[in-house]
Amino acid sequence: MDYRKCAQEIYDLVGQRENLVSAAHCATRLRLVTNDNSKVDMKKLEDVDGVKGVFSSNGQLQIIIGTGAVNKVYDEFLDISGMTAATKADVKAAAAAKQPLPFRMVKALGDVFVPILPAIVAAGLIMGLLEGMTKIWPDMANSGTYQIFHLFSNAAFVFLPILVAVSAARVFGGNIFLGAVIGMIMVHTDLVNAWSVAGMLENGEVIPQASVWFGLYKINLTGYQGHVIPVIIAVWFMCFLEKKLHEKVPEMIDLFVTPLVTVLVTGYLTLTVFGPIFSTLEEWILIAVQWIITIPYGLGAAVAGAIYPLTVVAGVHHMYNTVEARMLGTGYNTWMPIASSANFAQGAACFAVALKTKNQKFKTLALPSSLSAFLGITEPAIFGVNLRLVKPLVCGMIGGAVGAAVGAMLGIGATAYGVTGLFGFLTCADFIWQYAIMLAVSFAVSFALSWILHRDQTDDGEGEAAAEEPALPEVTCEPGKVYAPIKGNVIPSAEIPDETFAAGVLGEGIGIEPEEGVVYAPFDGEISSTTDTRHAIGISSPDGMELLIHVGVNTVAMEGDGFELFCAEGDQVKAGQKLMTFDIDKIKAAGYSTTTAVLVTNSDDYPGLTIKEGACEPLDCVISITEEEAEPAEEVTETVEEVTEAAEETAEAVEEATEV
């Protein structure tokens, strides 16, 4: 893929520099903020080579390009646009300014949580593995190594407020170290560990209290282990205060006054106001979620499982980590199976589309997206495929609901959070079979529905074909000439790696080693035959030339898998019209040569054929009927020489390319 070209096309289609506010990228997407999204031609953006999907969300224009490629396209994009690299946070801030308040708050929550996910996932996986292993070898729990690892596994959870505070300070533009201090205050060892409170109350111990605000009321001196929202609120306030202070305080005393006042005021307010209020609210959220999922017979879980993907679309799903962290404080994480079922179902719906669609571009997007979803990362599947087609999203929601209900009825609980899907087995070590059943159910329901309901939109296919056609040069067909149906490298038919083709049994012509899996009509004519296996097309010209385009060698055995026809027997076609697409990788994977025979089956009717070897673009003239006066013998010798030369040139070109 040509990164420069891809970047240039995107740049042009989004309305160039004057319409761009900022640009950033994440693992798979180019994230742009534009002045006016309506100036962006979404439809054309989707058709840019290299672009797997486009959507506009939360004020950002997100262009899915894919892991590995996105950073290269991004670099080119910056180069072309003359913009400087923005961090994702900058882009989000620019986008956030355009959002209504509740949305911004929800977004902030996600922004804070996403950067610390690796820490949470690591801790969660260690926890899952440890749990699993102690199930297998119960003695292990007594070993020193286990105790050390156990320490690793819960460190991130015990000190979660510090991680959250640092991340939040970064998102809200404050000093991250002051943020860390606020986080540390909230889990200070002098405060009673929040996870010990319940036990202490049971034992009749008294929770130490402190009288605050000059005796106005008392607070419990308990920590905020595992809490998230009060931390974020506190740090948000801290950043607000810090910035104001930087503005007002004279520069001379700024260095000690600002941090001092910031920590004093924020700390006091946090422990006496924000903390108590928001831990109460958090309690309610938790209660609400817990209430929903306790609706019996799995109904509550079904509701939660159904709406889960919608919350992913809105970007609020990271908030569930809060709920899950709280759940782990009191036992199993029963939200995780719901999320896992929902995610797996989205993956299954996407997988069904991947298998069923005949649109190659969509297939190549849907397949890896679905696999990613099976591992718990659903954004590519949801944004790239399911949301765009709507039906798979709904099918996934239904599958997720059924799966979640099954999961709830089987009583599945996880020992960590941060992972779902297949990796979820690691954190559901107590419920391996139940978890497998749940995933199987959500997969089956979602896949089946999606498979039944999915229809390739024929309009789309035609639209694509129409969009691609103008890209090719117009050709005025001359009788007796064949224009290259495929982009690739032309070789004489004698070199096709198949005896029958090489021997000219089916006629003389050329082989093309394809670079792109698209077959265009090689001249104006009539489709004289197609096969059920879709790998070969016969076309005849008005002046009587019969041409066979046979994609790959032995590909008849693939029984059509990977091939799609855009024409039918008897169709009148124009040169350059798309006739067929084929999946080069699939043919290679099946172990066949992709070399495509383009043969004049009635070549006996002509005195001879002149062919043009080497690299060809679609619709380059590659075969023409030799004039009667040409001397065939000479032609052949020349041809052979040319072939050798061409081969050498290609080898050189490849070497150069590799060096560059």
Add this chain to the structure above:
Amino acid sequence: MKEFSYTITDSVGIHARPAGVLVKLIKPFASKCTITKGDKTEELGKLMKVMGMGIKCGDTVVIKVEGSDEAAAAETIENFFKENL
């Protein structure tokens, strides 16, 4: 007129290559050869048409040969079917 029917045993049926060989095979003969599968009949000399019939393993086809050298042609074709398809 000579006529025989044959049930395809080759796993992928009459695809491009055998069709090509068949067409070449009957070229020297003057007789008119046709191949019939179900209600579809095509001239055996037309590669595209034969391929387009999509004759698969298990299909039964009827070959008809009519003309001056029909006996020889039919024999050649039948041998080819037996050996290759």
